Amino acid sequence: MFGLFKKNKPVKIRGYSGDRKYGIASKDVKELIKKGCKLLQLPLSGAHVCLYEDGTIVTEEFFPTLPDNCELVLLSRGQTWSGVVCDIGRLLNTDRHADGLIEAAKGLLADEKSFKRRKVLTDLLQNLEDRSDLETREEDEDWFTGVDVRFKTKSAYMKYNCESRIRGYVKEVDNATNSIQKAKVKEEFLKASKCLVEMLKNDKYNGKYFDRTEKESGRLCTKEGWFTCQGSFEQKLCQLLHSINPYGSRESRIVFSTWNLDHRIEKKRTIIPALLEALQTHKTADINLNYFYQMLFTRENLKLVHIVCHKKGAHDLTCDTNKMFRTSKNARKAKEDTKGKKKHCT
Ligand SMILES: [Zn+2]
Ligand SMILES: [Zn+2]
DSSP: OGGGSOOOEEEEEEOSSSOOOEEEEESSHHHHHHHHHHHHTOOSTTOEEEETTTOOBOOTTTGGGSOTTEEEEEEOTTOOOOTHHHHHHHHHTOOTTOHHHHHHHHHHHHTOOOHHHHHHHHHHHHHHTOOTTOOBTTTOGGGGTTSOTTOOBHHHHHHHHHHHHHHHHHHHHHHHGGGOOOHHHHHHHHHHHHHHHHHHHHTGGGGGGGOTTSOTTTOSSOTTOOEEOOOOTTOSSOTTOOEEOTTSOHHHHHHGGGSEEEESSOIIIIIHHHHHHHHHHSOGGGBOHHHHHHHHHSTTTEEEEOGGGOOOSOOOOOOOHHHHBOOHHHHHHHHHHTTTSOOOOO
């Protein structure tokens, strides 16, 4: 007599859009669809049910094998569900005012014990609570915690941050002076480095690279402040799609300091020694300083990389000997490069 008396099975059902779940008990799929359509106010004709998890259609034969309180989705004619992937798509479509989502994630986090899920939730929150649309200290005080009071806007601080990194490279050029034995070479090297610093001052230490208010050709980020990793020195692109918006939160700003402006042709191992070598036999006036400037201080040779894409080993790339010395062609090129700007150095 068993087959005649079907037990009611409790399930949780939800619609295609909206994540509110309803508990329903029914003896079969037919009854479930009927109750579900009434509850969600959907047309009965063409309605079908599938597993929330992976979108498998629930048939009458399949129904009795489902665990109690299994999560199901009620679909209308023509609708399909590809499982939780659908939800991720919807999640990504939420804008920054996803307050409900933030609340939900915080709620889940409050009693989450698994380290892995805690990490996923905190990363999600970190990304949802993006405040990159705010710019001034008054608007986003938290972002400025620990930042010198003279900085009133995020962009001004980021510009300074880039300048400081590039000033660090100047220091390394200066340090190389100490290793020079011959007085004559030392003198020429000092002359060269002085010119390079002049050129850099004209370009305001290239702080524009991190400044989102700069025009597009000048900055490395989007106007919202997103930076993408340019891939390690031997790659065209970052395969791992690293990206960061240091304008978004205090944490992102701090994490951004682990991102590196990496010299493709290495400054300490290659460029500075090449300049020193050239000055053994040439005067500064014969050196194409514009080339050395490009290699040491500009995005011609600098790549912004996530720490994972910052390879520490030797890059084995050399300076272009055709460009290192002044020729009429190089001189013309240098002139074109500086067109419209104050003349750098002679
Ligand atoms: Zn990368
Ligand atoms: Zn490096």
